[in-house]
Amino acid sequence: MGIKLNDLVHVEPIDASELAGAIIAIDAPNLIPSLFSFSHKQMNHSKFFFDSTQKPFFHLYGILYRVKFYYSKKILPIFCFDGIDSELKKHFTTDRLHDYRFYEKWHKSALASGDLQKARRIGLNPNFLWSNIINESKQLLGALGVPYLNSPASAESQCAELVKQSIAKYSNSQDYDSLLFGCPKVVRNLSKSLKRKIKGRWMYNKIQPELIDLKTTLKSLGINQYQLIDMALLIGTDYFSGIKNIGSKTAWKLIRVHKTLENVLKNMKNKFDFSSLTPDIIKKVREIFFFPDVLKHPTEFHWDPPVESLVKQLMCQEHSLNLEKVKNNIDKTTNYYYDAIKFCSQNLNKSRSSQRTLFDML
Numbered sequence: 001m002g003i004k005l006n007d008l009v010h011v012e013p014i015d016a017s018e019l020a021g022a023i024i025a026i027d028a029p030n031l032i033p034s035l036f037s038f039s040h041k042q043m044n045h046s047k048f049f050f051d052s053t054q055k056p057f058f059h060l061y062g063i064l065y066r067v068k069f070y071y072s073k074k075i076l077p078i079f080c081f082d083g084i085d086s087e088l089k090k091h092f093t094t095d096r097l098h099d100y101r102f103y104e105k106w107h108k109s110a111l112a113s114g115d116l117q118k119a120r121r122i123g124l125n126p127n128f129l130w131s132n133i134i135n136e137s138k139q140l141l142g143a144l145g146v147p148y149l150n151s152p153a154s155a156e157s158q159c160a161e162l163v164k165q166s167i168a169k170y171s172n173s174q175d176y177d178s179l180l181f182g183c184p185k186v187v188r189n190l191s192k193s194l195k196r197k198i199k200g201r202w203m204y205n206k207i208q209p210e211l212i213d214l215k216t217t218l219k220s221l222g223i224n225q226y227q228l229i230d231m232a233l234l235i236g237t238d239y240f241s242g243i244k245n246i247g248s249k250t251a252w253k254l255i256r257v258h259k260t261l262e263n264v265l266k267n268m269k270n271k272f273d274f275s276s277l278t279p280d281i282i283k284k285v286r287e288i289f290f291f292p293d294v295l296k297h298p299t300e301f302h303w304d305p306p307v308e309s310l311v312k313q314l315m316c317q318e319h320s321l322n323l324e325k326v327k328n329n330i331d332k333t334t335n336y337y338y339d340a341i342k343f344c345s346q347n348l349n350k351s352r353s354s355q356r357t358l359f360d361m362l
Helices: 028-035 040-044 058-072 094-112 116-123 126-144 155-164 214-221 225-235 248-258 261-267 279-290 308-317 323-347 352-360
Strands: 011-013 023-027 076-081 148-150 170-172 185-188 195-197 204-206 210-213
Touching: 023 028, 023 155, 028 058, 028 076, 028 126, 028 155, 058 076, 058 126, 058 308, 058 323, 076 126, 076 155, 076 323, 094 116, 126 148, 126 308, 155 170, 210 214, 214 225, 225 248, 225 261, 225 279, 248 261, 308 323
Parallel strands: 023 076, 023 170, 076 148, 170 185
Antiparallel strands: 011 210, 185 210, 195 204
């Protein structure tokens, strides 16, 4: 979900060509759902989105196309995935991992018995669907030679950390929560297709890549990072639902006038119901954004050429996807990869650690 700040952030249009030579941290759990251009209801009524194992496969084509796009623009991606998130978010837990393994066995059993309808129903169960998509996405990225990180907590906080350490130049996420984690620069709408499907409808909006600079945004709003997080508590984030009747503009005005969240709660208690915003919630959410659980010293990153046999094994053998189509895209991705590596080795002006990572692999 993420915080709704689209009315307040300072956005600058940017062309993908301007990102050439950059390492970009990709918020994978935010990206992957966007690769599905259809709703859950539509999936239930279409054979087109399923392979012979009765599992969706568009995430595989989507990631292959997206990696090809990044390399074509001389961009080096690092994908970040969620770990075990805060109890306030409850995104993935040990219990959900147990559920996934249960449904995985059930799905294999249905296929073995030839009950394809049952296999499809199991394949669409949220306890199986998302975890399977994430696992296969990591498998494909490994086959494509693209580095990825399993964050201890949220992917977007890990992306922000990579940018803060100058390992990556930008974070790529549609969510504004990246700003709450202190990410200096966020790129949105970074895709080959300059259109985005309207949720629940077969209609598309035109989009343009955008650059959000945290420092510029805070300056334009006249607030600091601490106050931005206080605004988030009023508006609502993945970790707290927010206060009824307070949107982004109202929250901004309240914080500008009263300076701190505590003052807002004290001075506006007769106008809004703050009963759900307990001191414990405030403390925990602030800690999540100010002191996120991230990998402070991740291993060095390497971008390797795609391994055709491994990509084919996943996409063509396990999912029975079109061999010619897959091979054609592997070949293009490989060519773009070498162009991107050559360009970056000559032009990338990065921190010492990132330079060493890039050049050591050449």
